Structures are given as C-alpha cells and as structure tokens.
Amino acid sequence: MITVVVKAKTMVAENVCHLVLEPMDGSTLPRWEPGAHIQLQLTPDINRSYSLCGALNASHYEIAVLRDPMSRGGSSFVHDKLNLNSELQISEPKNLFPLNSQINPCVFFAAGIGITPIIPMIERCMNEGRSTVLYYCARTPSEAAFLHQLQVTMPTDALHVHFTQEHEGKRLDIPTCFKHITHESHVYVCGPSRFIDDVMANGKRIGLPEPQLHTEYFAAMHHETSADHEFEVQLVSSGAIYTVSQDESILSTLEDNDIFIPVSCEEGICGTCVIGLVEGEADHRDVYLSDEEKASMKHITPCCSRARSKRLVLDI
Numbered sequence: 001m002i003t004v005v006v007k008a009k010t011m012v013a014e015n016v017c018h019l020v021l022e023p024m025d026g027s028t029l030p031r032w033e034p035g036a037h038i039q040l041q042l043t044p045d046i047n048r049s050y051s052l053c054g055a056l057n058a059s060h061y062e063i064a065v066l067r068d069p070m071s072r073g074g075s076s077f078v079h080d081k082l083n084l085n086s087e088l089q090i091s092e093p094k095n096l097f098p099l100n101s102q103i104n105p106c107v108f109f110a111a112g113i114g115i116t117p118i119i120p121m122i123e124r125c126m127n128e129g130r131s132t133v134l135y136y137c138a139r140t141p142s143e144a145a146f147l148h149q150l151q152v153t154m155p156t157d158a159l160h161v162h163f164t165q166e167h168e169g170k171r172l173d174i175p176t177c178f179k180h181i182t183h184e185s186h187v188y189v190c191g192p193s194r195f196i197d198d199v200m201a202n203g204k205r206i207g208l209p210e211p212q213l214h215t216e217y218f219a220a221m222h223h224e225t226s227a228d229h230e231f232e233v234q235l236v237s238s239g240a241i242y243t244v245s246q247d248e249s250i251l252s253t254l255e256d257n258d259i260f261i262p263v264s265c266e267e268g269i270c271g272t273c274v275i276g277l278v279e280g281e282a283d284h285r286d287v288y289l290s291d292e293e294k295a296s297m298k299h300i301t302p303c304c305s306r307a308r309s310k311r312l313v314l315d316i
C-alpha cells in the first residue's frame, strides 16, 4: 500500500467531489495507463475502488467520487470525512479496462460518474491522433463531471452530450449512435449496468466482435434471490466442508469460520476476491469475469456468486 495525502478536494459536479492525492513521502507514484483504478483503504473495514481520472504524466493521482445515496459507507466517507491533508492508504493502480493499443477508431459511451475512466482514455486517443467519439449522458449539465474540460479538448463534432432532463426523461438513442460506428471501431462503455448492457447488446447486434467491446461496471447487476438455496463449499487445502445457507454468501460463511479472502467491492465488480474453482458448477453473479471465464468454471467471486451444484470445491 502507498500512503498518500489529500492535496486538493473540490466539487466538480453535483454530488461529485474530485480529489488530488500525493505521496506522503514525496516519492514517485507508480505509472498507470488509461482505464486504471486504485483502491482506497478508507477505514479498516471499507476498501473502495475508484478510476484514475487525471493527467497521465502527473506526479499525483486524481479520482472523482459520486455521493451514492445508497452508500454502504464508501462514497459518504470520501465526501464527509476526507479533507485537505487527510492521510490514507491506497493500492498501486490496476487496470481492468485497458485501451487497446492499435490505431482503430475509438467510440466511448459514458453515463454519469462512468465518465471517470474515459477521461484519460480520451486524452491518450487525442494525443495519438486517433479517431475519437464520445457519447456522454447525464441527467442535467450540472451533474456532468468534467463536461467543460471535454468541451475544451474535444472537437465539437466528436462530443455528443445527452441530458435526459432536456429530452423529457428519454435516454440516449443507442441504436442510432451505432449507425455511425464502423466495424473496425473499438467501443468502450462505463456507467450503470442497464446502460452498459444496452451498449454491449447494440455492439453485438451490428456484429462487432467481443474483443472490440470493452466495459467496466460500477454497479452490481440485480439478481433474483428468492430461489437461492443452501449448498456446500469444500476447501482444497484442508478438506473442510462448510454449509452456505440460503441467505449467506460464500465469503461471509468463510469469514465466520476464520478464513479471510481479500475483498473490496463485495458486489462482484472489482475482482479482488476471485479464487480458483476446482469442482462444481457456480452460479456466477459478478460482472467481473468474462462470459468465457464464467463458462469455464475455473474461477468464482465468493462475495456474490453461488452454486448450481450441491457442492463447490474451492482452491483455497
């Protein structure tokens, strides 16, 4: 972990605060690439991931955090408790949403706070002279973080903003956007699950291959839990078997038995908790593993996924 200090804290949109983090000891922070995120250890129990959204060659890190009305402690801690000169521990940057290195045109879709990982991607694309288009959705202009910065850096015909309040609540017409997307384009999307699902579905509909569709989820998908049932997990290392009840997760069952796995989001988004699956059929409920990885049944996210088979054998 790296100890950093909050060097600046400003509001950059309604309910969105922007933090500048500098290393406490003046050392050089690890380099990062567009799409990367860091984890903030906010309290001993609260660890949250946020995308880096500042300039790529800066000597500090920048993040922007939306105050989530349903906050389980993360965003409200950042908004209410982190102040100028607050110290905190962060992880090194990790990138689960990388920009492809070819020169293909890039089309970005961002909704709300989903703009944060897109900002450095656009900076990189503009610097490389790549064909770049952004569709940016928010409810109102005052809720659109970094809008002015984008208006200054992007050509007007490359930036398409859609404010639902100005369209009588109507969402962006994604199928129409895809009429202008060529088959060699790479599409990047970040925002609420429904927005991501719509963009991905339209990308597939026009025949874009999966490697050209890139996404990062900020929120977990909703799953029907009424049919959840009890199952067993067995550990490879000790052979111990534990019962996961209908209303408990694998993670909490393991923790109840003093077996601790590193976690962050606890919603199936970040991938921090991924462990090996040796036997059994998982009921994958995360948005982290790809469809292929899910089908291979070699890994599982114990924070949210469950079992279809009676028992899962876990590689721990």
Ligand code: FES
Binding pocket: 262, 263, 264, 265, 266, 267, 268, 269, 270, 271, 272, 273, 274, 286, 288, 301, 302, 303, 304
């Ligand atoms: S802790 Fe984030 S996916 Fe499990």
